[in-house]
Amino acid sequence: MIEFKNVVKNYETGTRALDGLNLIIPDGQFLFIVGASGSGKSTLLKIFTKEEEPSSGKVIVNGLDITTMKKRKIPYYRRSLGIVFQDFRLIEKMTVFENVAFAMHVIGAHPREVSSRVDYVLNLVDLRDKSSRKVRELSGGEKQRVGLARALVNNPGIIIADEPTGNIDPAMSFDIVNLLSSINECGTTVIMVTHDITLVKMFNFRVVEISHGRLINDNKKVVKIE
């Protein structure tokens, strides 16, 4: 379970990006986060991935307060997350396979495990036949599927995606969310930020709306029983 408790984030510029946000995400949930541009969605995810520190409040992940986590523990914490970026963040000159394998190599995975695991996730995202293609030759939708495969390859419990469909066309976008939803069916928690309401409406998942750093709508509010 993930729990945001009264999270406030003030940037050095004086902007208050989060203003006492409270949110509980049970394990295995699929959650859409929507809201106007500048409402604080990305900031919320960055606090969750330890790219930013909250000014106050707590974020508790599986019983652990990550806001007080020691710096050297951060990499190990991140291995439990799979992060998908709007701009894909792939290494263009590498092949599809190499991009996914890279995520395993750099956390010290044994080469023997890498090959079979990469094949497995590329199969999941339906890219096995493009495994040896250079990333720069792929379409946007395909690139994001590589991004998804990379996020999955280290077997994380939570997938975090900040506008993963922001750079790809609508038909492809639907495919991506479909893929995320099938991953979610296998028990992985998925948190996806988007401003594509049409896309959100195609699925029957929980949707929360953020405005000015606060939660203003929640179609399936989760209340913790203390």
Next chain:
Amino acid sequence: MNLQFVKYSLKEGIKNVWINGIMSMASIAVMVCCMILTGSALLLSLNLSSALKSVEHQNSMTVFLKKGVTKDQISKVEEKIRNVPNILKYEYYSSEQASEKYREVLGGLYEVLHESGSPFPEAFHISMKDLGLYEKTVEELKSIENVDSVSDRSDTAKRLSDLNRLISTAGMWTVCSLGIVSMFIIANTIKLTIHSRRVEIGIMKSVGATNWFIRAPFIVEGIIIGIASALISSVILNFAYKTFVDVLGGIISFHGIYSKNIFLSILGYFLIAGLIFGVVGGLISIRRYLKREGVSFEG
């Protein structure tokens, strides 16, 4: 630290040097220059020390006579020299002999420099029995009539040791400043590599690579640059110095010290220096980067 980590770091470090080929070569070139300068200062100082030692062990000196002494006066001086107790043997060294030898060395240049007459004074080469009586003997020789001066080893020795001290001090400053320069060169080269690999670094952070995994390839890159510089500069210095000693030894009676051991120790120092500069340069550059970028995944 497991084998996987070591293999990965080595591979990526070599790749870094390769990707940033021009800059790597430039920084190796600068480091080679720094090391050659340092090595030259060291060799110069070693040669001076050895010259100093040989001067200190000399039991011979030269007595110069005044300009325009007659044959008679020379014989009188010879007589007196024979009577100085500490003299082992002596030898007359005429003005003509001196200029003859000089002419051999200079060839045609000699005629240009000295149109007429020998510029050298009449002289005696003298060997002593007891080095302990050096000062006293010099005094005795100086007091002989028509003796102009005695080549005094303490003078030469003092000049040599002054020069040596100067070179040691200057050399130390050279080593220090060039060391700092080298470190910055390496750090800046690596910073460029880091910049060109910032996307990869961002990805590494986002998938949970430890800081050591992120750092190591850049440290390896620094070490490669340092070690390559050490090897290249040792080879160049060895070759250049050997040629220098050979050529100079052919012209004047210069006995440059030369041995394989000197170059092995120079190589050793260079390797250690290269290693340290490489590691420190790598650490400096990535440290700044990791700090400046915080924990963000942005490139």
